[in-house]
Amino acid sequence: MLYWITQQFVGHIGGLHVFSYLTFRAILATASALGLSLLVGPSLIRHLVRGQIGQVVRDDGPPTHLLKAGTPTMGGTMILVTTLVSTLLWAEPANRLVWTVLGVTFAFGLIGFYDDYLKLVVRDPKGLVPRWKYFWQSVAGLATAATLYYTATEPAETTLFLPFFKTFHAPLSAFGFIVISYLMIVGMSNAVNLTDGLDGLAISS
Amino acid sequence: MIFCASLAGAGLGFLWFNSYPAQVFMGDVGALAIGAAIGVLAVIVRQELVVLVMSGVFVLETASVILQVASYKLTGRRLFRMAPIHHHFELKGWAEPKVIVRFWIISLLLVLAGLATLKLR
Numbered sequence: 001m002l003y004w005i006t007q008q009f010v011g012h013i014g015g016l017h018v019f020s021y022l023t024f025r026a027i028l029a030t031a032s033a034l035g036l037s038l039l040v041g042p043s044l045i046r047h048l049v050r051g052q053i054g055q056v057v058r059d060d061g062p063p064t065h066l067l068k069a070g071t072p073t074m075g076g077t078m079i080l081v082t083t084l085v086s087t088l089l090w091a092e093p094a095n096r097l098v099w100t101v102l103g104v105t106f107a108f109g110l111i112g113f114y115d116d117y118l119k120l121v122v123r124d125p126k127g128l129v130p131r132w133k134y135f136w137q138s139v140a141g142l143a144t145a146a147t148l149y150y151t152a153t154e155p156a157e158t159t160l161f162l163p164f165f166k167t168f169h170a171p172l173s174a175f176g177f178i179v180i181s182y183l184m185i186v187g188m189s190n191a192v193n194l195t196d197g198l199d200g201l202a203i204s205s
Numbered sequence: 206m207i208f209c210a211s212l213a214g215a216g217l218g219f220l221w222f223n224s225y226p227a228q229v230f231m232g233d234v235g236a237l238a239i240g241a242a243i244g245v246l247a248v249i250v251r252q253e254l255v256v257l258v259m260s261g262v263f264v265l266e267t268a269s270v271i272l273q274v275a276s277y278k279l280t281g282r283r284l285f286r287m288a289p290i291h292h293h294f295e296l297k298g299w300a301e302p303k304v305i306v307r308f309w310i311i312s313l314l315l316v317l318a319g320l321a322t323l324k325l326r
Contacts (some may be wrong), residue, residue, distance in 0.1 A: 037218020076235015
């Protein structure tokens with residue numbers, strides 16, 4: 001948004017052209033998302049604690065983890081909201097990939113939110129039944145893969161590249177591209193979810 | 206690019222509160238969304254394999270669960286004391302922050318290795 005606004009005044013007000021630089025906006029995007037998180041974090045945590053949105057710790061996990069019962073969860077909403085605000089502020093609105101990435105991130109966020117909601121607010125310890133969780137993940141994953149394939153403007157966007165082999169490139173069929181993309185998106189999503197078991201492990205790996 | 210930078214900033218802001226001992230967890234809402242974002246970014250930059258190397262910690266954690274379940278079903282024996290593998294190290298007596306920081310180090314090395322593959326071709 002700010003990118004668009006500043007572009008209207010380039011040439012009229014000196015110095016605004018720095019907003020054209022991707023690296024400059026990237027630094028501002030990191031800073032604004034970080035600043036916003038630090039700003040809203042404490043009140044969000046207070047709010048979650050008061051709402052008793054505490055994590056249900058697996059009762060078959062390591063004994064030391066039983067002490068963690070009561071730590072509020074769903075802090076991921078803060079990550080999503082600050083990322084959204086910061087992206088909207090600094091990204092170039094005409095870039096379709098920005099909207100694709102935001103869309104898929106929020107679709108999976110919504111699935112996770114519903115799962116957390118069932119566990120914590122409705123107090124159903126099973127949460128979203130795994131079958132349905134995978135079903136919705138697959139819907140979102142396939143939709144994204146298809147969108148990426150059919151909105152691609154250059155053949156390079158749907159070609160398979162390998163590390164170390166500079167000359168290797170295999171143009172992918174619609175089926176091949178969608179299968180690989182689907183596996184990447186849904187696979188990584190579940191992988192991060194499994195890793196999210198120790199404080200600060202998932203977010204920084 | 207701007208999305209990545211925003212996510213990095215938001216992630217650091219979250220880590221501020223999530224670092225050991227955590228005041229807040231991300232929950233499925235955060236984990237599923239971040240994973241999907243990494244996956245779709247890998248597809249967009251057309252470097253799926255390199256991203257799998259860089260995200261090696263996530264891949265290994267998932268592999269540990271798959272191997273554990275497969276081993277238990279096939280032979281009745283567990284490969285690890287507990288899966289995902291970070292619990293295995295905890296049960297071996299490593300303190301939680303130690304597991305976390307050692308995994309970060311592995312992650313950092315894998316990211317550097319992944320970046321190196323982009324140059325070595």
